[in-house]
Amino acid sequence: MTKVVVSGAFGRMGSMICRMVTETEGLELVGGIDIKAGTQFNVDVVKSEEIDRLLTEQQPDVLIDFTIASAAVTTIQAAARHHVGLVVGTTGFSDAQQQQIRDAVEGTVPAVISTNFSIGVNIFWQILRNAAPLLSEYDIEVSEAHHRYKKDAPSGTAKTILSILDEAVGEREKVYGREGITERKNEIGVHVFRGGDIVGDHAVTFAKNFESITLSHRAYDRAVFVKGALKAATWVPGKKPGIYPFSAVLGLES
Numbered sequence: 001m002t003k004v005v006v007s008g009a010f011g012r013m014g015s016m017i018c019r020m021v022t023e024t025e026g027l028e029l030v031g032g033i034d035i036k037a038g039t040q041f042n043v044d045v046v047k048s049e050e051i052d053r054l055l056t057e058q059q060p061d062v063l064i065d066f067t068i069a070s071a072a073v074t075t076i077q078a079a080a081r082h083h084v085g086l087v088v089g090t091t092g093f094s095d096a097q098q099q100q101i102r103d104a105v106e107g108t109v110p111a112v113i114s115t116n117f118s119i120g121v122n123i124f125w126q127i128l129r130n131a132a133p134l135l136s137e138y139d140i141e142v143s144e145a146h147h148r149y150k151k152d153a154p155s156g157t158a159k160t161i162l163s164i165l166d167e168a169v170g171e172r173e174k175v176y177g178r179e180g181i182t183e184r185k186n187e188i189g190v191h192v193f194r195g196g197d198i199v200g201d202h203a204v205t206f207a208k209n210f211e212s213i214t215l216s217h218r219a220y221d222r223a224v225f226v227k228g229a230l231k232a233a234t235w236v237p238g239k240k241p242g243i244y245p246f247s248a249v250l251g252l253e254s
């Protein structure tokens with residue numbers, strides 16, 4: 001049985017993860033962490049200040065984090081101190097925070113970290129890696145849409161798309177929205193929409209005179225992210241310390 005602690009246990013993702021852990025054979029929910037204490041599915045959720053006590057008492061095999069960047073860094077450092085494997089879906093990390101995560105995890109614990117745990121998005125990224133080099137002469141625009149409550153912009157998934165494009169077609173200036181008199185150069189336009197309950201849409205358009213190609217992905221339900229996170233949670237215990245992309249769990253290129 002893989003013992004799981006969920007950080008962000010009362011959040012949109014965390015509460016669904018708690019429920020689906022209890023419904024998944026081979027996984028056991030042993031605790032939760034959030035900014036406030038309470039219970040989820042008959043399991044104690046403690047405040048983040050209590051994380052060391054929780055990890056000492058419950059000895060989980062894996063900690064799954066879907067919170068906010070600043071909280072996630074502290075949680076990841078605590079999990080590494082306690083040698084607990086990690087699945088991290090939180091987005092919006094600064095470069096400095098990413099370095100703090102590498103420092104905590106590398107050589108200490110295995111961690112699957114991905115800006116998107118949907119299998120479809122990970123295949124979409126692979127399609128993009130293969131297609132973009134063929135389309136390097138085209139103008140490129142990236143767009144994403146999410147629900148009104150999303151805190152970070154552009155989404156973590158859009159940032160991953162931008163880094164894939166940088167590798168595939170060479171680094172280009174990113175232009176975040178346009179206003180006024182603008183002249184298109186060899187740039188990538190990035191467009192962010194926030195509204196309603198949109199679960200997560202991403203698109204990359206390659207445009208040329210008289211034709212364009214758009215590659216896109218739409219998530220209809222957060223369950224796709226949760227299922228991926230649980231797949232990673234089952235995979236991570238016993239792996240060598242280090243940071244793994246979700247594509248490693250899926251056996252895809254990265």
Ligand SMILES: NC(=O)C1=CN([C@@H]2O[C@H](COP(=O)(O)OP(=O)(O)OC[C@H]3O[C@@H](n4cnc5c(N)ncnc54)[C@H](OP(=O)(O)O)[C@@H]3O)[C@@H](O)[C@H]2O)C=CC1
Nearest residue numbers: 008010011012013034035048071089090091115116117225
């Ligand atoms: N990789 C992926 O596949 C996906 C990633 N995400 C990412 O996951 C993250 C969470 O998303 P979502 O569930 O929608 O967000 P929510 O805001 O619904 O959930 C986050 C939870 O973390 C809590 N929290 C805030 N601060 C702390 C803290 N210091 N310590 C512990 N808990 C804290 C929040 O409490 P409170 O509400 O009181 O602030 C909330 O309960 C985001 O970064 C999002 O981009 C989302 C979906 C898929």
Ligand SMILES: O=C(O)C1=N[C@H](C(=O)O)C[C@H](O)C1
Nearest residue numbers: 091115116150155156157200
């Ligand atoms: O906050 C969300 O909801 C999502 N966040 C992730 C991101 O920032 O890319 C993944 C997904 O699109 C949903």
